[in-house]
Amino acid sequence: MTVECEPLLDRDPMVPVPYRVASRRDETRDSATLRLEPVDAAIPAFLPGQFTMLYARGVGEIAISISGDPSLGDGALTQTIRDVGAVSRALHDAAPGDVVGVRGPFGTTWGLSTAVGHDLVIVAGGVGLAPLRPVLLGALANRDAYRRIVLVTGARAPDEFLFTDQLAQWSARPDLEVEQTVDVPGGGWSGPVGFVTEPLARVAVDPDRTIAFLCGPEPMMRFSANVLLGKGVPAGSIRVSLERNMQCGVGLCGHCQLGPLLICRDGPVIDYELAQQLLAVREL
């Protein structure tokens, strides 16, 4: 469905824009995906990797990455939320018809257009698949522009994968290589068991023609980056999405500082050449 609305191009980025929950899908025991439609005007179109600040009325506001299809351009937002605190619980539990506030989109992007003509290696750990889903959807919408596309995704247990229906569809595509692995098998799981670095190590890569996109807990990204570096992929060809305490979203408040960066403005996506130096500093 296309939402009829005008984008708010000349707006105060600190003022939330009302969006209504159009639908809600439970992904796992603690994660849900909301489809949000603007009540009146929409925020500008997002690019893969960007996030919004979502506001639950009377509870608070948090940064949530956008997990929807960037090629739709219908004004709606798809956001996947894990219930880990008071605000995320309120947003996670939002029901169709509820209204939330949206600011954004903010931050840097995965730079998908700069990866044209390359192999894409997408590595997701846990809910890290949510911010990477737009990369995959964007690349598949323009499939001929890329060479191989490999998705390596890991979860703690089989019932903790996001987007399970879509993962099944992606696995069936001949033009997409999907490797799923779990830390702990169970529930009839007959697939691979191991950390995400193991299937990644099995992927044959052409280091000079590979762009890698990593998202998940920071140690998972560091370990995965090490595997890729060991295969000869330059650090500058590895992109990671970092998470810090984003509050204003526009580089004013400083809560999300990481060394010389303000992650809400200079991130969340940065290349590993820079990230590996910053992530090695214990105090940061």
Add this chain to the structure above:
Amino acid sequence: MPDPLAGLPLVDKLTEEQRAKVADLAREVTFAARERIFDEGQPASGCWLIRSGWIALDTIVPGRGPIVVQTLGAGDVLGWSWLVPPHRWHFGAVAAEQVTAIELNTERLKTLADADPALGYPLTLGLFEAVLQRLQSTRGRLLDLYGSPRDR
């Protein structure tokens, strides 16, 4: 004649001549789905370089049956307990689906490596890389990184 060991990471540091010596004690094998390759605690003999398919490493937990602790796939090495005491398998191995692999005769391989350190060293280094990679991955799983903060 095609190199039967081509593309297998364990032997990619060997010279052509050394690879030919190792190829002499290698043979291609196939395991049917659910075929048990070895049992935990049995004397360890054999090393397999997986070409295709999945192999599950398992252990018996009373009351829970065999628990899969890890799976191995194409390019991975199965079996290194033959190399060090007590020369018994630490886990069991079963083919999760049809598997093709190169099986190395480890008695002859050990004799060859003992007699020729110039071959034994890169071979051991290849095994060490595989062990290290598996150790690092196991450490990654130990961190339980994907668990919910609410569960901690």
